[in-house]
Amino acid sequence: MSEVKTKAEKARTAAAVLNKLTTSQKNEALQLMADSLRSQQDDIISANKEDLERGKAQGTSSSLLDRLALGPERIEAIAEGLEQIIALPDPIGDVLETFERPNGLQVTKARVPLGVIGIIYEARPNVTVDAAGLCLKAGNAVVLRGGSSALSSNRKIVEVLRSALQNSALPADAIQLIESADRSSVDEMLKLNGLLDVIIPRGGQSLIRNVVENATVPVIETGAGICHTYIDETADPAMAEAIAINAKVQRPSVCNSMETLIVNSRFAASHLGHLADQFRKSGVEIRGCAETLKLVPWAVPAQEQDFATEYNDYILNVKLVDTLDKALDHISRFSTKHSECIVTENAAHAERFLQEVDAAAVYHNASTRFTDGFEFGFGAEIGISTQKLHARGPMGLPALTSTKYIIHGSGQIRG
Amino acid sequence: MSEVKTKAEKARTAAAVLNKLTTSQKNEALQLMADSLRSQQDDIISANKEDLERGKAQGTSSSLLDRLALGPERIEAIAEGLEQIIALPDPIGDVLETFERPNGLQVTKARVPLGVIGIIYEARPNVTVDAAGLCLKAGNAVVLRGGSSALSSNRKIVEVLRSALQNSALPADAIQLIESADRSSVDEMLKLNGLLDVIIPRGGQSLIRNVVENATVPVIETGAGICHTYIDETADPAMAEAIAINAKVQRPSVCNSMETLIVNSRFAASHLGHLADQFRKSGVEIRGCAETLKLVPWAVPAQEQDFATEYNDYILNVKLVDTLDKALDHISRFSTKHSECIVTENAAHAERFLQEVDAAAVYHNASTRFTDGFEFGFGAEIGISTQKLHARGPMGLPALTSTKYIIHGSGQIRG
Incomplete structure (x- = not known):
């Protein structure tokens, strides 16, 4: 035998x-x-x-x-x-x-x-x-x-x-x-x-x-995580920056780190430049959609395939959207249903996001990096089921x- | 497409x-x-x-x-x-x-x-x-x-x-x-x-x-059910007969019906002849182990493969054992882990059976035919997971x- x-x-x-x-x-x-x-x-x-x-x-x-x-x-x-x-x-x-x-x-x-x-x-x-x-x-x-x-x-x-x-x-x-x-x-x-x-x-x-x-x-x-963070129009800028940086940079190699940042275009008009600079200082390459490139000229143009890629590395896709619906559509299309986050002060938008996004863990105003057995208080984990x-x-x-x-x-x- | x-x-x-x-x-x-x-x-x-x-x-x-x-x-x-x-x-x-x-x-x-x-x-x-x-x-x-x-x-x-x-x-x-x-x-x-x-x-x-x-x-x-009923030495004879007949005859074509009856040999010495007659009256063919054939001469000799067969029909394997351990061994070997029953008045034997038998449903003194969403009060069922x-x-x-x-x-x- x-x-x-x-x-x-x-x-x-x-x-x-x-x-x-x-x-x-x-x-x-x-x-x-x-x-x-x-x-x-x-x-x-x-x-x-x-x-x-x-x-x-x-x-x-x-x-x-x-x-x-x-x-x-x-x-x-x-x-x-x-x-x-x-x-x-x-x-x-x-x-x-x-x-x-x-x-x-x-x-x-x-x-x-x-x-x-x-x-x-x-x-x-x-x-x-x-x-x-x-x-x-x-x-x-x-x-x-x-x-x-x-x-x-x-x-x-x-x-x-x-x-x-x-x-x-x-x-x-x-x-x-x-x-x-x-x-x-x-x-x-x-x-x-x-x-x-x-x-x-x-x-x-x-x-x-x-x-x-x-x-x-x-x-x-277990495992695969193409995780998104969506910064809504009404997000608190300091909170949004802290969450986005943490989700990408604190440990890029793991499945609950962020691969794509989706930003409301009105928020982006005021804050994306600064936020992108913070990513650059942390050594993160940005691959942006066409609208992103207008605000962050040094970003690399993102290809369609980039949004479907789990980098597990210091690389971040950035995509601008006009509406929550467009953010939800993008997530529905590219998410691996692991961990997804909305940063917003708009309670109705938060509620819609938490309800409609189909993922193991959905966050309002917190980093996706918390999807973890120890962080949830389980004492140990055998893995993260997707x-x-x-x-x-x-x-x-x-x-x-x-x-x-x-x-x-x-x-x-x-x- | x-x-x-x-x-x-x-x-x-x-x-x-x-x-x-x-x-x-x-x-x-x-x-x-x-x-x-x-x-x-x-x-x-x-x-x-x-x-x-x-x-x-x-x-x-x-x-x-x-x-x-x-x-x-x-x-x-x-x-x-x-x-x-x-x-x-x-x-x-x-x-x-x-x-x-x-x-x-x-x-x-x-x-x-x-x-x-x-x-x-x-x-x-x-x-x-x-x-x-x-x-x-x-x-x-x-x-x-x-x-x-x-x-x-x-x-x-x-x-x-x-x-x-x-x-x-x-x-x-x-x-x-x-x-x-x-x-x-x-x-x-x-x-x-x-x-x-x-x-x-x-x-x-x-x-x-x-x-x-x-x-x-x-x-x-879902589905496959090679279900056993074990009649222990101390089983109440009338209860054992009612449960065994019900488990086989009430609707033989379904997955929670009994395929093999295991009988303690001391119980069998007094009661198997009568029980077998009841099965015969219900039109059930008995395929018995060598010890069974001594007590039920008209039974067909069981082949090894019979014990691994889900008949879903008016056919029943009968196997005699000396001890609870031998009953547990037989079940462990041939069960499809659907529904398994012990009929006994011995609480310690019941406890061991319920604990040790690995199946979706384990019964003490009741027919395996109850493994069903309606019978469990779920109102409906999409199937029985095995x-x-x-x-x-x-x-x-x-x-x-x-x-x-x-x-x-x-x-x-x-x-």
């Missing part, structure tokens, strides 16, 4: 055990995992060095190498991440509904684990621990398939985590790492209906597209659960 | 309008639809005759022709179904969570429509109306693709429904019927990411398998919604 199928079957068997564990049994296991990461940090760092050296030899960019690197501080932060998961309430067993039918049947809808979760991700080895911790806390076994550039790190980390579980009530088989670097191991995971209950891809667009297009296992799509089924927006522990109807009867039969 | 894409785009445009409508606007439209079905029943019945005649000429079985047939009573029942949907609470706008963050952000999680729902189904033309009514009430546009055997009926029904919408606040384009009988129209729907938000297949196993295996649009899987994402078990209106985070700020930016 293939590595993928063998390990998925072990995870499935482990999931049946996990389903029966108490919150404190799960928390004890998570603490053992955190302790082992700390006590074995030297082994992890030396495994990580192998990845870094291989990466350097292959000419990997320094920014990617930085994301891959593990030192004592990062390992401590990862261990603390597990302790944050311990502190989160256990969603399993929560009763979501309970009702009695006229025939006396007592129906309870309760949260149960999903079962076995597949995570397909790229470079950063901290995801290995975060994802495993969150899945286990919600009573799920996990099959991890990280990027080959982090394989030595991931192998050592999973070895440490699994051996920590030996001293816990959790089966070590609850954490599985697919070690094959071959792309076919991903393809095989995507079709493992019956063994995997869901696959969550975390990574760049091509990784996510491959998963969405080829999986027969249900998928929770689909509409099951979970939408930042996903905390409840997104890693399903439900079950439990029915108590006294001999009822259907007439 | 293809029929499928053209109609899906019209549905997408209509969905943006639907998203803004009030409950009473939607209910008025549903009432107009019900009224039109009644006033134009003669046209519908004559369109239905075309389907029936074509079916007869093609040698369609009488049971399928019966499912296809529409008379005044069935049309009245379909119209009443729409009125039942009017009576249901509108889930859109329901606030599921609301919290304030330390930085003052006000976060609300509210129910919103999914957007555009694709329904792929088989013969019965009542699904055309039920599905459209439920989707519209939850604020969604719908793209219907029914079986070619009901095409004339569906075409007339959709014409009637769409012309009813002309007099309402709902755009007629909110209801689309794919008329191409070509299988490629299904294939095209399955890949319409961005235009369809979800596809719900309703029909037999091969229809559902095709959708699950080929869709890139998210799917809610997957773990988004919705599990009978799906009422809330299963046809998504959520959105609405964030009110006062200039917050991320530090």
